[in-house]
Amino acid sequence: MKFPAFDYAAPDSLDEAVALLAAHGEDAMVLAGGQSLMPILAFRMAAPSLLVDLKKVPALDRIDIGAEGVTLGARSRWCDIERHAGLAAAHPLLAEATRHIAHYQIRNRGTVGGSLALADPAAELPGVAVACDALLTLAGPGGERHVAAAEFFLGPMTTAIAPDEILTAVHFPAWPENRRWAFQEFARRKGDFALAGVALHYDLDAQGRARDMRIGVIGASDRPHRLHAAEATMNGSAVDAATIAAAAAAASTEVSPMEDHHAPADYRRALVATLVERALQEAAS
Amino acid sequence: MKAAFEVNGESVEVDVEPRLSLADCLRDVLGLTGTHLGCEHGVCGACTVIVDGQAVRSCLTLAVQADGERITTVEGLSPEAGLSPLQAAFRKHHALQCGFCTPGMVTTAHALLSEEPDADADRVREVLSGNICRCTGYVPIVEAVLEARAAYRKMEGES
Numbered sequence: 396m397k398f399p400a401f402d403y404a405a406p407d408s409l410d411e412a413v414a415l416l417a418a419h420g421e422d423a424m425v426l427a428g429g430q431s432l433m434p435i436l437a438f439r440m441a442a443p444s445l446l447v448d449l450k451k452v453p454a455l456d457r458i459d460i461g462a463e464g465v466t467l468g469a470r471s472r473w474c475d476i477e478r479h480a481g482l483a484a485a486h487p488l489l490a491e492a493t494r495h496i497a498h499y500q501i502r503n504r505g506t507v508g509g510s511l512a513l514a515d516p517a518a519e520l521p522g523v524a525v526a527c528d529a530l531l532t533l534a535g536p537g538g539e540r541h542v543a544a545a546e547f548f549l550g551p552m553t554t555a556i557a558p559d560e561i562l563t564a565v566h567f568p569a570w571p572e573n574r575r576w577a578f579q580e581f582a583r584r585k586g587d588f589a590l591a592g593v594a595l596h597y598d599l600d601a602q603g604r605a606r607d608m609r610i611g612v613i614g615a616s617d618r619p620h621r622l623h624a625a626e627a628t629m630n631g632s633a634v635d636a637a638t639i640a641a642a643a644a645a646a647s648t649e650v651s652p653m654e655d656h657h658a659p660a661d662y663r664r665a666l667v668a669t670l671v672e673r674a675l676q677e678a679a680s
Numbered sequence: 681m682k683a684a685f686e687v688n689g690e691s692v693e694v695d696v697e698p699r700l701s702l703a704d705c706l707r708d709v710l711g712l713t714g715t716h717l718g719c720e721h722g723v724c725g726a727c728t729v730i731v732d733g734q735a736v737r738s739c740l741t742l743a744v745q746a747d748g749e750r751i752t753t754v755e756g757l758s759p760e761a762g763l764s765p766l767q768a769a770f771r772k773h774h775a776l777q778c779g780f781c782t783p784g785m786v787t788t789a790h791a792l793l794s795e796e797p798d799a800d801a802d803r804v805r806e807v808l809s810g811n812i813c814r815c816t817g818y819v820p821i822v823e824a825v826l827e828a829r830a831a832y833r834k835m836e837g838e839s
Contacts, residue, residue, distance in 0.1 A: 396720035403698035433740040498810025
């Protein structure tokens with residue numbers, strides 16, 4: 396399990412990093428924490444000729460909290476989020492979901508940008524990103540562009556990032572006070588990838604009815620996505636046993652789980668319904 | 681490619697292939713074979729070392745990425761004579777059998793207790809869940825780490 400041979404560069408600026416990618420095309424790969432990339436290289440699932448390490452690129456590890464929301468630099472690590480004093484109040488769903496990500500040593504190096512750019516269908520952060528309409532910033536030779544999370548994840552391990560682009564940040568819109576939310580996942584061991592998971596939030600109107608219901612699901616399709624049918628059953632309705640049951644039933648019909656040695660597809664479909672039910676109950680309580 | 685870093689308090693400079701992992705660099709270039717390699721893809725935790733105070737998997741870190749960092753391996757956690765409080769607790773509780781996972785357990789526990797000397801049993805179990813042991817069933821390891829907390833609290837009080 397030795398890595399394939401590659402060259403290594405640790406440029407001092409984003410412009411230099413982008414220029415290296417532009418010069419090497421698909422032969423180059425971006426390295427941040429390496430907690431997903433290095434296993435991929437160990438298994439020889441990729442063999443880039445150049446790794447561009449972002450460790451010296453300034454400001455990519457910033458976490459900014461403001462009136463417009465929360466912006467995480469691509470090199471922010473799970474342990475940085477965990478230790479950040481203001482983040483749990485500024486975005487409780489993001490903070491809670493992060494607690495489920497990876498094991499101790501991985502959390503000390505694994506990054507936000509790495510998780511989003513890898514696009515594992517079972518990863519937590521991509522699910523939160525689609526549930527929260529997050530906006531991703533990509534830097535390329537022509538400057539920056541922004542891509543909505545819903546358009547970013549194209550399939551398993553496939554994203555909208557071009558070979559000469561670098562994901563630099565992800566922005567989560569401001570979190571209204573009194574917003575209802577929950578994060579639920581099932582993994583056989585804490586820190587492992589989940590068999591399935593659900594991130595949801597909604598607001599209550601003056602009559603106590605759910606508005607703007609957003610339910611993101613992970614581990615249940617080829618990419619993280621929203622459960623639009625389940626959301627539709629809840630919008631404009633009270634969150635009670637009957638509507639929760641209807642939403643859970645709808646949820647299980649709009650996922651297309653993969654079958655692997657961890658769980659059959661039917662199990663994952665049933666699991667999504669159970670997790671939607673638990674998450675709605677938790678958010679309502 | 682050259683990389684300069686500190687290992688267990690000593691400055692070292694190595695000239696290695698970029699693809700060499702920090703784990704292989706420690707073992708094969710620097711002769712520090714206390715760091716063990718089990719899975720070599722970030723699952724088993726045997727290769728855990730401490731980089732700038734934080735436990736990391738040295739099989740998922742390149743030696744060239746360690747340039748400028750301060751690294752502590754299991755060798756760096758052993759006093760000149762006798763046992764450290766953490767090592768003594770491992771011995772007392774019989775927290776190892778074959779010993780293969782032990783370097784990773786000790787480095788992980790040291791990093792945890794240095795930051796969180798009051799970690800409770802749930803936290804210790806959560807943190808050690810990233811390290812695989814096939815002999816002990818983990819119970820004696822958790823007991824050893826919990827016992828060692830007192831020594832880390834004392835060190836924290838003195839510093």
